[in-house]
Amino acid sequence: MARDTTDSQPVSGMDELASYLAAGCKPREQWRIGTEHEKFPFYVDGNAPVPYGGEHGIRSILEGMQQKLGWDPIMDAGRIIGLVEPTGQGAISLEPGGQFELSGAPLETIHQTCREGNAHLSQVREIAEPLGIRFLGLGGSPKWSLAETPIMPKSRYEIMTRYMPKVGTKGLDMMYRTCTIQVNLDFESEADMRRKMQVSLKLQPLATALFANSPFTDGRPNGLQSWRGDIWRDTDNQRSGMLEFCFSSDFGFADYAEWALDVPMYFVIRDGHYHDMTHVTFRQFMAGAARKEISDGMPTMGDWANHLSTLFPDVRLKRFLEMRGADGGPWRRICALPAFWVGLLYDATALDAAEAFTADWSYAEVQAMRDAVPEQGIATPFRNTTLREIAREVLAISRDGLKRRAKLNRDGYDETTFLNTLNEVVARGTTSAEEMLSAYHTRWGGSIEPVFLEYAY
Template sequence: MSTREASSADEPVIEGIDQLVAPMIGGEKPKADWRIGTEHEKLVYKRSDHRAPSYDEPCGIRDLLMNLREFGWEPIEENGKIIAMKGGDGTVSLEPAGQLELSGAPLETLHETCNETGRHLAQVKEIGEKCGVGYLGLGMWPDKTRDELPIMPKGRYKIMMEHMPKVGNLGLDMMLRTCTIQVNLDYSSEADMVQKFRVGLALQPLATALFANSPFTEGKPNGYLSYRSHIWSDTDPHRTGMLPFVFEDGFGYERWAEYMLDVPMYFVFRDGKYIDAAGQSFRDFLKGELPALPGERPTASDWWDHLSTAFPEVRLKSFLEMRGADGGPWSRICALPALWVGLLYDQGALDAAWQLVKDWSMEEREKLRGDAPKLALDAPLPGGSGTMQDLGKEVLEIARSGLASRAMLNASGDNETGYLETLDEIVKTGKVPAQRLLDAYHGDWAGDVSHVYKYSF
């Protein structure tokens, strides 16, 4: 989730729709300037007993962050607490229960992205060795109850945690127990954004299937392959889901702004503090009638904050976020941006991907979204045209062609297609990561999920 720093005190207030769509219009870039921003989270545990460390304890989460200074990172504070570190590779921040996230810098190639990931993992592993800490690349804590997890000292998290139980049954699980990989991508125009949004949204269930990696809850199989994905179906219906309006005629920046105006607020940030506005209306804020701040009207920073509080399968800010994948190890962190860059950053590949999904009805898209967390690559496609595994083969070929067309070479002369190899193996076998974990659980692990800690970074 976003890490907030103070903004200018003299920002103009928002007067109309032009300012509401300005972040999206401002995100337009010529193709030569398109970049790749990769975000990935990991679970942090003490090697001695596998518990999740607290923020304040010696060699706890705060100390992990502060130790990044030896690699040139600088702290970001909120109310005197270190809540993130910033540096040349982006920002290292905290999720609500201490999951550690790298929000990577915007980079030109997948080679740079994978190198960035490697540097980050090497740094946190070196710190972890000193502190007796390890990291798990999974989509969800395999063995922890909510009560066993610490809470990080970020103001927005306190507000969200109090609000979540009012709007869904699994929102606290989303905050405390899950991890994801995401990629942020650019667009050149409103029309380009719309096509990429539609392809990304329609194919998000495939990403969920390929990266499914959360089959355990509190030490036992939970009946899902991506329980993390299932959690989003009962978190908050006002700010999640497959967004039918994205596929309707006329979708664009203004329609997205209208959607965001209808997403209930969480907070307003003033003087370094988060003010609780959970459930209140940004439309009222525009009129100066927000109960949390009567008489005040929003600035561009308030709108930008609000844009970060919707959690659909694909999200638009000044870029598009692909949000459907479980957390995983290094190879899959590199594979997710490879998949989406291959599909969305080459026009021929983008058109081919749209041809695969353009005729699906909204009901069929929703069914695929509902099937993917349980069935993964065995989920049936719309119209009885095969399974998600069959779709995966076609989509990976399209992505490979898109990456080959980009012709972005590393020092050895290799293009970017190699980053898809881990997904090729998954599609070839039809067995997603969660199924391999379940095989081990029912086999060599003899029902003891603690063996999963052998798979740490």
């Protein structure tokens, strides 16, 4: 999320909370594609992490980008922590350890998404390279310890940093040492949301496997293909995971709102100040439990919107659906992730096929797959086959969906070309993580340093 909202409309009751989600329903012709990607900044000299301050720090990159783009600064306690396009069509933000994120504009085609990503990477290189800074496209920080990782001056992150060790063993790694590619997609009705939520939850472990790209920690192989995927298994299980209730045949907006009500909050914002609210759930907040912390003591719709943005299931429901399973990766992956999901979910025939293909997958089976994927990748067993074979079927459905969309670029190519990098994973039978590990043990000579050359944007 690029910036926290301060909508001051009071919350009048439970129905309003579910209605907030339902307000995301859009007719098909208004569906858009919003792609986000994160990357690790590093100094070329020594492959060292980049702090916020200083002449050659992240603040300088943000100031340079502001000057170049003319975007509005996002401020927190007097410090620039991001940028937003003046009409709200895209934003740049910082993750806790300095991961630099583009939250893209809502676009109609993957061709536009790819052009947006390429333009952003070109712009940020133009600003960062004179400072001796480049960016790394991996799902997990490969070299720096938590202690070596910089801390960005964002108020919400101070609250999260204190809270994370109380609710899981890997929350600080999630915050400071992971990167993702994410796509946000629309729905037209509650029934459409339900179908897309269920199909994408069932297939999210497959996305984690196909995009597995975080095999190193602290300068060494970590025994995993998606360290990032493993981190999410014990970050904060009250607000993360597969959400079994979403598998229900009558799942709807009210069910998600009911679940969200009982998840502990992170903060509320009043007069620009972040108040720590980790000791209460939103339901308790509605019952008046925050009267000591804030003067009015009662929630607003802005508080609800912010709370929804601090929930971290593998597929997150806001006024759109967020696909959250993929590791960050090379630039081709920035186009491949939205292509994968748009092909499956934005074509009616493809959604029917994906729903039929996964119809009898149980929550327990999907959870077992999700638990195995960080270590085993596309070799993960499922019933009498593997995720590699599942991927063949699912990619064929996605490819056919993209063909039927028939969104052509200026050269007459449709969006199926963006799946090529995933087709290569299946054809090879090895993930990006396994390719990196092979290089580490052979031509890299057991050194992590070449990753900063070969996987830099």
